């Protein structure tokens with residue numbers, strides 16, 4: 109009698125379910141109350157169906173099992189419930205509206221009955237209508253909700269707050285799925301919120317907030333920005349914003365010549381703050397790191413000559429004696445950082461020229477802070493650019509060491525000791541031409557005692573090293589003079605030129621500019637600089653008559669009777685200072701040298717290839733030359749080599765060059 113019994117149970121169930129559901133029609137206008145009525149109805153239904161199933165267990169196990177296309181009692185009940193819920197549209201609609209309203213309330217920060225939510229959503233799932241009847245309208249509604257919220261909040265709040273808000277919204281939606289929504293809703297739900305709150309506002313967020321966040325070093329906010337943008341595949345936009353930010357900020361400083369003095373410090377600080385943000389906010393994303401590198405390279409080479417020069421000067425400043433408060437370790441760190449900037453510069457030869465010029469001064473004037481630091485810098489440069497780059501710099505150190513030995517053996521040599529004037533000590537650095545910067549020779553008339561010394565040293569040196577040529581670089585000489593002032597004995601550290609001028613005052617109280625010029629025979633410009641340093645600087649060993657900053661032909665000078673200072677006093681700071689001429693000649697020499705290198709490269713290439721088109725030759729040159737150069741400049745060098753008959757233009761095709769052996 110299974111079939112009969114099954115049908116009668118089904119019929120009774122249908123009548124009951126239909127009645128219970130219709131009794132809900134028109135019930136409480138209060139959605140919360142209504143939802144709990146439905147919840148109660150569903151709970152009762154479940155309990156009742158379980159009871160019936162328990163009683164008619166045999167039916168499920170025999171009749172249902174043996175007959176095709178017959179549902180189990182539980183399934184049959186669900187199907188009936190589903191059918192009658194669909195028939196009473198008002199109830200279904202009201203349940204959906206009620207659920208959405210509850211969730212909205214929760215989103216607005218009010219408490220909602222999560223048990224009701226959870227039970228009713230389980231009902232949707234059990235009935236198999238969750239996706240169609242709940243999830244779809246819920247996701248649409250969510251999109252609208254966050255679309256409106258996104259627009260409103262973007263207007264109302266600043267970017268850091270907006271990002272925090274978005275972050276907590278996404279977190280809430282995630283939680284919602286753990287608490288009462290079906291797990292399958294999580295992905296589309298979070299995606300809808302992301303799209304509305306972030307995806308639609310990425311450009312606006314960056315425009316409104318990126319620069320501010322970067323400038324204020326807001327590491328945490330930037331990290332939040334990165335993580336959020338990563339969710340909507342918008343990292344590339346941040347990368348672009350980063351690039352424009354670096355270019356914009358850097359360019360303003362780099363192009364401002366008044367800020368040259370602090371340019372390198374600025375670049376170093378800027379770079380380390382970017383690196384920090386990259387590490388802590390951008391999760392060390394490699395393509396961001398490349399952007400930082402590229403932007404820096406671009407920035408630094410905006411003023412190619414100048415940046416390389418300024419970097420060299422910055423290093424000089426750090427390696428010079430008198431940097432109090434910097435430990436060896438700190439110095440190492442600074443040098444490493446500077447090296448990163450150096451890596452970006454295309455004008456490495458400009459750097460080398462200035463570095464060498466400053467290194468020479470540090471070594472020769474004894475102004476180097478630490479030999480270890482010097483050597484460490486050289487080895488860094490060697491690792492960076494190869495030994496060819498540092499050969500000459502290392503040669504300079506060798507000269508210094510060798511000079512120490514020569515100096516000692518000169519002092520000990522008996523043949524010289526007897527001839528030396530007493531009361532004077534002299535030490536000599538012997539520099540190998542080629543290792544050192546070239547200095548314009550400056551002839552002067554040395555006082556007799558010094559002259560004697562030079563002659564004796566020269567004899568000594570040439571007897572040891574036959575066939576060499578010694579030239580005195582007077583501009584690099586420096587002395588310690590002992591002087592008797594009315595107010596006491598002093599020791600003056602002065603340049604050789606200052607020495608020559610001061611010694612003239614051993615026998616005279618007052619000398620005119622012309623007198624000094626005649627006796628000392630120092631180059632006019634150099635003499636004016638020297639007198640200025642003695643009579644117009646901070647420490648005034650001489651007085652100028654009349655007073656004034658510039659040295660005129662009519663000026664006279666008197667010995668400063670009032671001179672009082674520490675016992676040992678330095679007056680030769682001018683030797684460390686770079687003159688305009690020195691600066692120009694250093695740069696010019698670099699460019700001269702580049703021309704030689706271009707010429708040599710052209711000849712080398714043409715010698716192997718014999719015949720080559722203009723385009724191929726230029727391409728090959730760009731490959732071989734290690735400094736920036738314009739095609740127009742290469743063309744000029746090619747013309748010059750044609751004039752000098754190293755090459756000729758092909759008679760049939762002027763775009764082709766032939767090598768002339």
Ligand SMILES: *[C@@H]1O[C@H](CO)[C@@H](O)[C@H](O)[C@H]1NC(C)=O
Pocket residue numbers: 343344347393394395396
């Ligand atoms: C790094 O950023 C780029 C966008 O510039 C993005 O395409 C890439 O997926 C990011 N890499 C990682 C590891 O997240």
Ligand SMILES: *[C@@H]1O[C@H](CO)[C@@H](O)[C@H](O)[C@H]1NC(C)=O
Pocket residue numbers: 411412413414695696699
């Ligand atoms: C670099 O310096 C040289 C000579 O001093 C000059 O001709 C050249 O235009 C400079 N280049 C740049 C990019 O400043």
Ligand SMILES: *[C@@H]1O[C@H](CO)[C@@H](O)[C@H](O)[C@H]1NC(C)=O
Pocket residue numbers: 511512513515516519534535536537
């Ligand atoms: C030469 O020796 C003297 C001491 O005798 C020393 O003061 C001076 O620094 C030395 N010069 C060089 C170039 O080593």
Ligand SMILES: *[C@@H]1O[C@H](CO)[C@@H](O)[C@H](O)[C@H]1NC(C)=O
Pocket residue numbers: 611614615
């Ligand atoms: C300076 O003059 C005094 C005598 O007035 C003389 O003893 C001394 O040797 C002179 N010094 C020099 C360096 O010429």
